[in-house]
Structures are given as structure tokens and as C-alpha cells.
Amino acid sequence: MSAYPTEVNRMRIVEIKAVKDENLNVKTIFFEDDLCSSAEAGQFVMVWIPGVDEIPLTLSSIGSRSKDGLSSVTVAEVGEATRALRGMEAGELIGVRGPFGNHFETVSRGGRALVVGGGIGMASLMPLIERLVENDVETTVLFGVKSRSNLLFMERLGELSAQGRIRLLVTTEDGTYGAEGLVTEAAEKVLSSGRFDVVYSCGPEAMMYKIFGLAEKLGIPVQLSLERIIRCAIGICGSCVVGPYRVCRDGPIFTSDRLRVIRDFGRFRRDFNGRKTPI
Template sequence: MRRVDAYHALTVVAPGIADRFRPGHFVTVAVGGPRTSTLTRRAFAVHDVKPDYGGTVELVFTVRGAGTAWLADRRARDPLDLIGPLGRPFPLPRDPASCLLVGSEYGAAGLFALADALQQRNCRVDFVLGAASSDRVFGALRARRMAETATLTTRDGSLGVRGSVVDVLPGVIADTHADVVYACGPMATLGGVTAVCAEFGIPVQVSVEELMACGIGLCMTCTVPVIGDDGVTRMTRACVDGPVFRGERVRFDDVGTIPFDAHGAPGGDRAR
């Protein structure tokens, strides 16, 4: 366990997960110990994997409650119960492309393995990273080292441009001639990023942040309204059908609700 500014970074030896990991995958971790009353797992995006060092997986998180507080207290050689890799990973371009990676807060942690994979395919990589304050911008130094450009934003103006990642996105897309955008962060940020990409007519892949209890598609707590290839909205499970979706397919304004026109919605047939 180590501190990275305002966050905790936890490295776990998990060779089976490291071998099968693809950028965009996540893992779930049992918290509280063997006698805890905390039954649900916590889901975390994978920041980095190192197959050559015994198969390690690094997770980045912030303490939000009893479960993550327990996790932050783990020490070297403490056993952890992990399941993964889970979910659908990011699709990668078949040919070299200009790729813009947008991350907010510690949601940006999942973008760095993606950047490595894109560069291995000779893609150009640029970053836009943001947060409320300088200590909450994750990976700024690494982004500057590995990318063509790294634009940083903070809402309080303590680092980079004052504002949000959405505020600077149009200018960065124009400057970098981005062919595709990949984004991680809160739903409101992802909705804003998707709207900007629609204005520019470029595709965007988003990794959604939704609360997950099981992580394997059983509990239905992480459903998101997503428009299918047939034009029909369905309540789609972020854990198994995502967490990566085409941004324009996610109905961000309706997240947290069941739209009246969604397949199977109460009264939906009458409404149609």
C-alpha cells in the first residue's frame, strides 16, 4: 500500500488476473475480513499490471466508507479475496489513430494501461486530466512523461487550467486532431465528454462509474439505460455488458431512472 496524493494505491500479487487483464477490466474485492457483516464486494478499475513481477495488479481508490477504510489499512502479505478480470475492456483501434484519453479524479487510473496498449499499436496518445484540486488530479506526472500532450484542469485553479475536463475538451480535440476519445470518471463528466464528441462527430468510449454489489451480473444494482443496435433502450448491466460503452449509446440524462420507453419498463407498452 502506498499513498498517491489524495489516494491509496494497492498492489496485489494475482498472476491469474494479470495474465488475462485487458485495459478497461475491473476487479471486485471482499472487504472487512472473514467475519465481517459487510457482504458486498467493492469494485475497482485496474490501474496497472506487471506480469513479469509475479503477476501484480495495482488498484487506486479513495476512502469513502467502512469498506474502503478497511482496505486502506491492509499491510504487506495480508491476504485479499479478489475476483477478476471482470467486464468488457476498451476496444482498440485496428490502425494507428490519434487517441485522446480523458479522466476525472481517480477514475483516470484506468486510462494508463490503455495508453500503454495504444502506444504499442503506434497510436498517438494525449491526456486531459482533471479534479477539484491539485492533490486529486491522478497521474499528472506520468501522463506528461508518456503522452504527446497532457492538459490538466482543477476547479479551484490550483493546477493547470481552472475549470473541468469538459471545459477544455473542444480546444484539445481541435489541437490534437483526435480520431477517438476514451473517458473515465463520474457520470456527469462522461455525459459532458460525450456531448462534446458528438459536436465534433468523433466516437467516444466511456467507462461508466455505477455502484456494483456483485460485479457478475446477478444483483442488477448497476443498470444503465443504453440504446441498443436496434434503437431500443434497455436497462443494461454495467458489470457484464460494460463498464465500457459507446458514449452516444448511454442515456446519461436518464441514469438513475428507468426511462418510460425502455424495454420492459412499467407502463412502457402503453406509452408507446
């Protein structure tokens, strides 16, 4: 991706149309925006909470593909900005820039895909899963959370699973729902027992690093969504660099060939002042 359309980076002020509780700590915020409506799965937006902060969030639904024409972001409370955003209600105003970055590439019709989501990481995988299903890709979804109370998107996933359009396996670390254990353990089993053309993943980096290692052993290409501190979102400020790449512009989706040369991947990230901190 070389040039970017200035129009995409212009901040639009949009009204929150609806807010949905996903679980005790996570909400999905719906809004209407033409540019987000034509986004691709895996792209992110910068959401401005006026007077508080501006944060990067992946689109968890894309207007042109949702029943009500709304796009959404899904936010877990982790700090001041996410707390403020989670506390917002329908009718309030937020700023939106984007969509930015590259996107998941779907495999061709009849292919076999494994999707591995960890916690809130499932947000960026939801539009992908829906796209895979549309394209008749045989899709297995592994979803790992700590405990039953951390589950989210279970309505959307459960519906697809009940219709037989995806194979869904849920893991919880405490065994309160689905299989007990880590999602990476489930992934190891699934990968060794079936043939897959691609593995998609989004979640904690340590989890994705493990998934990448498993896929590499089997020679299966991956597409992972990486997260770093993002400021400008247009590839110039240098806050989100991983190896020679910028998460905001070259990513956020990284393929196996790129992951192999990123020496930071799975090891360290840069904090707000640019110092290395271990993953």
C-alpha cells in the first residue's frame, strides 16, 4: 500500500446508534459511517473520545455487510480511554478516522481455514469469519477465553455453528465452558488431525506466536493481526513499528513471510516512549 486517500484520514464525528453488552467488561458500539461501511475484514479505525483520548480499534462489524447497515467497534475496559468509551451511550458523539491498514485475505472457495481467536481478539475475526462463510470456505473456529464470563459474540458464532456453516470449538482456562485448557492446545490437536490451507489469528501475542510456530512446522501460511501503540495511523510517526514494518500501514495483518523477518514478534513491543518491553 503506497498512497493513502486523505479522505479516509479526515476525522468524522458520528453519533453512537446503539451499545451492546457483550459481557461484563466488553461492549460493542454501533455507528453509521460510509467509509467504514466499505471496509475490509481486519481493518481498524481510530476512535476519538472527545476530551479523553483517541484509540485504535478493529471493526467488529462492517456496515455494508450487517443487517442494519451499522459498523461497530468492540471495546474491553483496559484503561482510561476504554473505560470512557465503554461508558458512552446511544446519542453521544465520537470521532472516527479510517479504516486503516491492510486486511485479511480470504482463501478461495472450497478451501479450509482455521481461525483462532483469543479473548477480545475475536472482534477483528468476526467480519472475517462471516466473509469466509459467504465464500463457502470450510471454516473451523477456535475461541479461547479465561472463563465463561469472558465469552463474547456467542450469538453470532452460535448461529453460524447451529446452521452448520462453521465448526466451533470453545476453550476456557478454568473449564467453565467448552473444553478446559488453552486455545493453543486445542489448535495443536486440530492442526495435527486435519488439513488446512490457512490459519488466521488474533489475540494475545504470546498465543499468536505459539500458533505461528505450530503452523510453520506444518508449512501452513498464517495471517495474524498484530497490535502496537498507534498514534498517527498513517505510517509516519513510528510508534507502531515491528521490525521494518508499521502495524498501522503495512499491517495490522501480517503473513508468514513477514513474520519470519520481524525480530520483535513474540518477544518485545515498544512502550509510549519507544523503549522495548517484553511481550
